[in-house]
Amino acid sequence: MSITTISSREFQQNANRAQKATRQGPVFITNRGRTAQVLLSIEDYHRLTGKRQNIADLLAMPGLEDIELEIPPRLERAAPVDLD
Incomplete structure (x- = not known):
C-alpha cells in the first residue's frame, strides 16, 4: 500500500488523478502544507469501519439503474401426486 499526498489545489484541478491513486492506498490532501483530508477507496x-x-x-449504489435484471421464466409445478 502506498500513500499519495497532493495539495488541495491539485486535488481541485485533477480529482480524477486522486481517485485513481486510491487504488494504491490512501490519498492525503493538504491545505497550506498540513494534511486536511484523506481520500479512501x-x-x-x-x-477500516468494519461495515x-x-x-x-449494494442495490442503492449509483449507476445501477442502467443495469438490466434478467429473471428466468418460472418453472411450472408438477401435478400433485395421489399417494392413496
Whole structure:
C-alpha cells in the first residue's frame, strides 16, 4: 500500500488523478502544507469501519439503474401426486 499526498489545489484541478491513486492506498490532501483530508477507496473505508455491505446498500449504489435484471421464466409445478 502506498500513500499519495497532493495539495488541495491539485486535488481541485485533477480529482480524477486522486481517485485513481486510491487504488494504491490512501490519498492525503493538504491545505497550506498540513494534511486536511484523506481520500479512501470504498473497500479501504469498509475495512477500516468494519461495515459489512448488505444487499440493500449494494442495490442503492449509483449507476445501477442502467443495469438490466434478467429473471428466468418460472418453472411450472408438477401435478400433485395421489399417494392413496
